Amino acid sequence: MNLIIKGGYVYDPINGVNGERMDIYIKDGKIVEELPEHEAKVIDASGMVVMPGGVDLHSHIAGSKINLGRLLRPEDHRKDPVPRTRVTRAGVGYSCPSTYIAGYRYAQMGYTTVMEPAMPPLGARHVHEELNDTPIVDKSAYPLFGNNYFVLKYVREGDLEMLKAFIAWLMRATRGYAIKIVNPGGVESWKWGKNVEGLDDTVEGFDVTPRQIITSLARANEELGLPHTIHLHCNNLGVPGNYQTTIETMRAVEDIKPKEGRETTIHIVHCQFNALAGDSWATLRSGAPEIAKYVNSHRHVTLDLGQVIFTDTTTMTGDGPWQFRLYNLTGNKWINSDVEMEAGAGVVPYTFRKKNPVNAIQWAIGLELALLIYDPWRVYMTTDHPNGGPFTFYPKVIAWLMSRKARTETMLEIHKAAMRKTTLADIYREYDFYEIAITTRAAPAKVLGLREKGHLGPGADGDVAIYDIDPTEWRPSMYREVEKAFSRAKYTIKGGEIIVVDGEVVSTPLGKTYWVDVEIPEDLEGELMKDLEEGFRNYYTISLDNYPVEDAYLPIQRPVKVVGWR
């Protein structure tokens, strides 16, 4: 079906379109220059906001970790049962939605691309099976590298070529998209019940430091020329004073040369959790201004928020030692799950409370980061679903970003620490629709290297979100309206197909899965395979033959070819 989206206010930052009234044409699933009206279905978008489909670069929606969260929390599901309809499957929502419901709800908010940011390689099939049961959205997953035995081994040996070969091999074996690093070294130490406390600590059992792991992986990433940068969950997450570790981490990769066509070399995930100043919970304050100052003066960093929402949610990270710490802080139920040779994970339910000073400060930090960093191309809206809160609260975050009044009203309801220990009350900046389009679609698509996503220029995927709100009439005081409009898209169009009408899902096609395909030089691959065979025989419990993910798990795949070695 061909489509013409007529008369909307279009926000397409990659092509510099800022709220101009124009028509968008979609033919065979792609955006085109123009189309005769009689050959297409016409959607009247006059008086509405038209944006590219949303792109979420960090949301835990698939795999063993979120599934442990689902398993752990029947009480969470009971708050939000979802019945079957003529076109959609039944399931549950809230903080650990079942796979089908996650796909529908993203589409209902106008999102069409979602990335699962933590795939334990041994569990890659599980991630892909769940992604295949997550309808509508296009997706990918980032395999975990930061505590992998072979990574630590090659870093220790200083063998960058073998490290690059291993990265290329593991991307293919897991059908992964980007290098995810979680608490580098700390998760390996956690297998002995320990952690690392800074960039220069030694990892238990390996003579390497987190600094070496991060810089080696970042260098390898740029030398291979992967589409995304390293995707890093820093050390010391959730520890007061950790903003210094975060800045030190960004500083550690300053001199690494980015690949051609990209300026950045590091993405710091859910930065809010890593922007705490003060030396204890009692003296906690925001470290966001210091981080913003650094980011504003250095071009090589991007980050996402990990915005806190005041609700009951489920925390889940690949950071086992942090989840154990959170279990001890809260006394809530706790799952720990270590994965041989590679990774680990933990799950702890958590309620962010308005009257809790720490939570109030955390809430403010997320917004400070978004507002104090001038360049919206380098700071992305996420809640680190479901860690800061479920992704279904994105419209609320949009309202906070766009309206100082919305922020003030929340600030008046929550613990006064938000005003005293952060700078949020002094910030007058308000995002406009153009900046929202940057932070929720254009910029994430760009930093992921997804060229057909995040914009509405010819050749782009026909992914469009239409929100029923008139930007010419809108004022920041009307923040409830923007929240409502972004909660239920008037239309969501995915690959040229109408998916959502008036906030209801009307069609549920399966999206595609991206992965990065890097060819390895033959001699290097031979050497790598020797190492892998030995490692698998001696230390793994599945055979190397049965490790790589088969094509059967990728019904619609889009390998992104990368020339890693010239």
Added chain:
Amino acid sequence: MPVYRSVVCPFCGCLCDDLEVTVEDNRIVKVRNGCAISTSKFLHHHENRVEKPLIDGESATLEEAVKEAAEILKSARRPLIYGLSSTECGAIAKAIELAELIGGVIDNTASVCHGPTILALQTLGESKCTLGTVRNRADLIIYWGCNPLEAHLRHLTRYSAMARGLYTSGGRKDRYVVAVDVRETRMKRVADLFVKVKPGGDYELLSALRAVVRGYGLDVDEVSGVPRDVILELAERMKKSRFGAIFFGLGLTQSEGRHMNIEAAIGLVADLNHHTKFVLIPMRGHYNVAGANTVTTWQTGYPYAVDFSRGYPRYNPGEYTAVDLLSRGEADAALIIASDPVAHLPYKAARRLAEIPTIVLDPKRSMTSMIGRVVIPTAAAGIEAEGTAYRMDGIPIRLKKLMEPPEGVLPDAEILSLIIEEVMG
């Protein structure tokens, strides 16, 4: 003749993946690396098959059987779908879709094995790891209420007590092995310490260990038949280990106390993590019972005992579990997939299955297939059909297809798709 390497064994939760299977004239003639059970399963695969679809004991075509099955499910008020632990995940997904479509109840065999483990996990959480982490690191291994020497035959050599790994190059020498059971099993010969606990005494013993780990004294001479000194020494050993693991089986989940026993174990292990690294791992029985829980959880939010009668999933073990639903006489039709409940469920529940129209999907003849109103033969996953299975520790592995199924026989997933199509009309 084709020799398949790195074959995954579709028998128990160990899901060993290093077998070599030789197939000659579409028959398995040789199995290498398999344990006695696995080898026997492969070599006798061709025996005792259901050959044709049956309706009321009379042979029928597949179309007729599918139509009859759909008719039974459509007209039922409270249909139950049960089994699923010995098939691949694609079939499990289809079974859930069907349950949702007919507004039925779906349950898997976890409800009669590690169901209590899941209930305890939902109450407290769990500290666990993959089997390779135990292989590489554990210097203290405790087998509690399980007997891998007779149920998970290669567990000790591949994954636990005898396995050599990254920090355990000495294998058995590098570990201290404890077995806890109500009677002396063969595990006694393997263990450094065998602890005989009185039947029904597990909860108390675990609680006593936990108290000692927490620093409390014991002012009794024995707990559940175990002398005080043994408890004190074992607690000390747990705290001093570098990496400890407890494997537990139905001796803990299905004896008196059930999920309370597991809660005691989870609490003990959580406390031990303040001293060292400690994990707790259930010994899952059927090769894909973990997969049945996994798939049901990602599709519905709940691991078993899921009721769709209101259009959305509801979860209540004890109410929507197969044994209870059948014993109460509530289920008025049943679809049994890759399982033999008539042989294993309590008499009352099994009798109910014989009273109501029951549809059976199975490669082999079983007690359940004998009472089935409709019986449809299926291709055996892992031998005649591909698919995913989840190992007892949650690792997904691809099952291989080694040979063609008998003519006209389809995999579970395809038959379920046909039934779904027929139900939708």
